[in-house]
Amino acid sequence: MNLTIIGATGMVGTRLTAEALHRGHPVTAASREPRQAGRNGVSTVAVDVGTGRSLDTAVAGADAVVLTVRAGAGHEDRLAAATTRVLDAAAAARAPLLVVGGAGPLRSPGDPAWLVADAPAYVPEEWRGLAAASTAQLHACRAHPAAAWTYLSPPAILEPGVRTGRYRRGTTTLLTGSDGTSRISVEDLAVAALDELENPGIDRHVTVAAP
Numbered sequence: 001m002n003l004t005i006i007g008a009t010g011m012v013g014t015r016l017t018a019e020a021l022h023r024g025h026p027v028t029a030a031s032r033e034p035r036q037a038g039r040n041g042v043s044t045v046a047v048d049v050g051t052g053r054s055l056d057t058a059v060a061g062a063d064a065v066v067l068t069v070r071a072g073a074g075h076e077d078r079l080a081a082a083t084t085r086v087l088d089a090a091a092a093a094r095a096p097l098l099v100v101g102g103a104g105p106l107r108s109p110g111d112p113a114w115l116v117a118d119a120p121a122y123v124p125e126e127w128r129g130l131a132a133a134s135t136a137q138l139h140a141c142r143a144h145p146a147a148a149w150t151y152l153s154p155p156a157i158l159e160p161g162v163r164t165g166r167y168r169r170g171t172t173t174l175l176t177g178s179d180g181t182s183r184i185s186v187e188d189l190a191v192a193a194l195d196e197l198e199n200p201g202i203d204r205h206v207t208v209a210a211p
């Protein structure tokens with residue numbers, strides 16, 4: 001699969017790129033300032049989802065596109081429009097889009113009337129803006145008339161760690177462990193994302209967590 005990863009230099013994007021290369025998939029690594037030129041199997045494109053600069057070039061010929069871009073502090077309201085630009089470009093290229101978004105739009109376990117974005121137990125005050133941006137991002141996907149998208153919500157805690165290759169998969173509700181925590185390593189999230197790309201399911205909104 002030719003994969004275009006937008007946000008390839010970020011915390012998630014670097015692990016996604018490594019996992020894709022590990023599985024033999026060539027990667028077009030896109031971000032505003034790409035830094036992975038010269039790696040075997042990687043070509044780079046300078047893209048800005050905020051303006052749409054070079055988006056069409058980045059997704060041309062892709063078998064699948066991944067968007068893994070974090071909303072900039074103070075610019076959370078721009079993430080949904082940027083996502084719509086990527087949805088447009090992916091639809092025009094007839095490539096499925098996997099959005100690695102936030103945990104915010106998941107339902108709270110035990111109280112499905114509440115979104116995680118509004119649950120202080122999972123989202124402290126300082127992350128509220130980011131969580132709300134993720135919810136708006138999922139709405140942008142749902143509102144798109146043409147794109148073939150899947151929205152992957154991480155659990156509440158997503159940190160660099162160990163690649164075990166194991167994870168639990170759910171859909172619209174936050175997954176928690178027996179101790180009540182909701183977490184996965186970025187490396188295992190990358191495994192789950194590549195599994196989703198290689199074997200797309202019917203669920204548009206999916207989530208994963210450590211087993």
Ligand SMILES: NC(=O)c1ccc[n+]([C@@H]2O[C@H](COP(=O)([O-])OP(=O)(O)OC[C@H]3O[C@@H](n4cnc5c(N)ncnc54)[C@H](OP(=O)(O)O)[C@@H]3O)[C@@H](O)[C@H]2O)c1
Pocket residue numbers: 006007008009010011012013030031032033034047048049050051068069070071100101102103104134154155156157158
């Ligand atoms: N628990 C959770 O819900 C949770 C936790 C962590 C992360 N996440 C989500 O995971 C995703 C990735 O986050 P991350 O932590 O990997 O972010 P990150 O480390 O900040 O990386 C962001 C990436 O996006 C690129 N980027 C930023 N603005 C861009 C733009 N306008 N156009 C093109 N590329 C742009 C950056 O490179 P340049 O600056 O060179 O453009 C970088 O490659 C986000 O959706 C984030 O919300 C969720």
